[in-house]
Amino acid sequence: MDAALDALIARFQADYCQLIGADKPPEHRIALAVSGGPDSMAMLGLAAKAFPGRVIAATVDHGLRPESAQESAMVARACAEIGVPHAILRIESPPATRDNVQSWARQARYSLLKRWAMDADAAVLCTAHHADDQAETFLMRAARASGLSGLAAIRARVDSEEAQKKGASATEQHRPLTILRPLLHWRRADLRTAAAAMGLPWVDDPSNNDPRFDRARFRTWLQEAPWIDPAQIGRTAENMAAVDRDVFEISRWLWQSRALEAPDRESRFDVAGLPRGVKRYIARLAIDAIVEGSGRGAGSWSYSSNIEPLLDALEAGGSATQSIVLASAKGTIWHFREAPPRRSH
Known part of the structure; x- marks a missing residue:
């Protein structure tokens, strides 16, 4: 293993431990949401090397594209090669004709992944959102005149307690599960480099560049504006999240009083x-x-x-x-x- 890859693994381990507030590798089970894209495949490889024997993974087959079954099988093979238990989760009901397809897919995906992770006794469910995703989300919400909560964008950590306060299901309220995004300070290019260094396969979802979707349009705009630093936008989102948490706690107290x-x-x-x-x-x-x-x-x-x-x-x-x-x-x-x-x- 070369020094560059060692450094990436150490960086991932440090970022994860910082998010959970630990000064050494955890002993809990870590569940990963792995779609088969370069970002989640990089997270899979880094987590498996940083926390050997602690990692499980799942892929959600939305059934929206003919290739989705093959992509899920690709992730399963990669997991088998590196010794990570893997599950394929399938969405049984198609979206209603009135549904926003991306919103429907996200809600269905998280519901399946949370249930799977809790059934597997995982303490944490990790997703592969990164700094570029954060910047895209922040700008999309700013363009829609979002308030403070919206501009907090993608949270690095969402605990069960916070989910309860903000409307978690009855099942989630009684089974603790923390959602972590350990890659929010990583750039998309860094993750492709990491996946390639570990010899992991990946696929690029064509919807990521489909101009019919808002996110794809903002992604293209950011790529054409190299003077805008997604990492700085991410720091702004983190600042918004910190203020949002404070105001929420004050409001919860006032809600009671x-x-x-x-x-x-x-x-x-x-x-x-x-x-x-x-x-x-x-x-x-x-x-x-x-x-x-x-x-x-x-x-x-x-x-x-x-x-x-x-x-x-x-x-x-x-x-x-x-x-x-x-x-x-x-x-x-x-x-x-x-x-x-x-x-x-």
Whole structure:
């Protein structure tokens, strides 16, 4: 093994240990999401060498392209050669015609991967998001006028506790699993170099360069703008994430201290004197609690959903619906409750 590859493995090990707050290699099982692209194949090889005997991997076959089965089999062969247990996870139900295909694929992929990792008693699920992905995500969200949570972009670490606060499923609430992105300080080119150095195969997903998708357009724009440093954009996203965590904790405290008496599965708050940014977090927490408790509407709501029109309505003393939640304002008192089901015609 040459010195350059040794350095890459040591760097990966150090980045991973820093994320989990450890000063030595962990003893827990590490689950990897490996698509077969160069980024995830590099992560596979680096993790297997940095933490031998601790790594398992899975590939999700979305069934959207004829080549997906072959790509999953390629990952399985590579894992067998380096001694990493591997599973192929298949999405059984196709997307609905109204679904955004990329959004549907992401939600289905994470659901399968989390379940697989928890069933395998893994403490951590790693994805191969890197600095270029972070920059693309930040710019995409900035172009959509995202707020603080959106500009935090891809989080390096999402713990089970945080997932519970932000609407994790009942299963996830009782089975701890940390999501880690140990490559967020790595560039795409570095990861290709690492995969090649380890002799690992990979495939390039053609959708990554398909101009029909926003991410592909931003990726092309960044490639044509070498004066923009994705690493610096990533640091900005990290700064946003740190502020977002602080404001969230303050808002969670206010969500509890400003709560008024309300029937079961409803919430009422006095928002007098609170800035809009804090009201935003309180409203999301209230919607989250009602959606989670009802078992309805999970597919149409996530903690990062845009609620600006709802806030506009409440601050004007009106009402609005978000997912399955009806919110209304009477003076400074905001009331959140489950909206009645729509009548079918």
